[in-house]
Amino acid sequence: MALPTQPVTPVPPQRLRFMNEDDAKFLHTGQVLASTLYAHGLGPGSRLLDVGSGYGRLAVGLMSSGYSGRYLGFDILRRHVRWCRQNLTADPRYGFAHLDVVNARYNPDGTIPAAEARFPAPDGSRDYCALFSVFTHFYADDIRRYLAEIRRVLVPGGLAATTWFLFDDARLPAVTGERSAFRLVHQLDDVTRYETPADPLKAIGYEESFMRRLAEEAGLEVVSVTRGSWAGDQPPEQYQDLVVLRRRVLGRD
Template identity: 40%
Template structure:
């Protein structure tokens, strides 16, 4: 209780400092709402906006779906990238973040936000819907560009597989997927085993009853496996193919201690063929 009160006081003090120094603007939420993710809100959003264009092929006319939109970290820079023919929809399991976005994006009628009550032991333990059974609240082929940042890193294999099926369903032919992962290729496994990774994935143990020797995924915390989840690249590739998605680019992250990287998490791009 005392720790929570101290954190609240620090964040509110930071909010006051932001107003004095000019950091605050209509689409940057108060720091006390930034409870998911620890990177700088503006810098991270701007970084990924560049990646959406350069790596994912985002176009001004695209209909964009942001899975796990949070408090608008990715929505804010997209207000400048999407043109009058483009649109943005985002959903998230945090209703307070969605409410904040609905209020502050009122001047952008083509930006829409929904709260969904999907269960996640880390972020929404009391959620009514299981992730592996959740149907995205959109029609088939409704989007040209689907993005997920720091979502698959908190889902287990069955949930990821289901989300990929839903992504394939809501993508129009020729549509593109942009997603971040912790991907376990040979280099990442070696760096994790050598203790170079910022996340201590348990490569020699499973947390969910999978048989010994299964190498599809690894977690950091067996008590709360969704805290951080890494996937074998071969498993991800097979899951994409299973749902009719074709990999279109893989860009390594620094999380495991690589010397050359694009961002912190690995970035994977895919497309739904025409």
């Protein structure tokens, strides 16, 4: 008698992936992202909005983790959304949307300025938002808009996991030094630094106090900041700097 076959996890074609990511790395990254969310407040049944869902790393990681909530991912790259819709929506709890937001690095011909973007989710409809490697490629005005949208779609007390490249005076030697994966040696203004003059959004970082001010202005609380290893000054458990935000509860908005 034939043994039952295990379902095959869909993996995107190489042409869709960044940084020559192979299948093993794709699957491992998805598991790491899912584990990161669980460790920072995502519940098995949480309604999750994945902002910048890419070619499905987090979605695939959740599928193999026992996640039972409703997942909606959206991305600015149509080709990524198309593949995810074709390959990752057999489970009706998973959905993907395209939002044609302008980004000088990834979508210069987009039709929606980032500062005018509206997430494809109703007010107060999500328990959790995830933004991995989004603010590391955004200018400050665009971050302001996305933080406001995070607050809008979250329930009071809802959480958002966001990643950044952060610095302060004490960390500046590390983020500009030889051991940093991205040497933020160029200064856009007093609170913004970047690595590559020809492509500032390849890697852009912000002073931590400025990040906190942006969150406060958006009606979000900073729950925790976990510095990553990208600057060469931390253990390798977390790569980018992880900032967990919370929408203020009713009465404190």
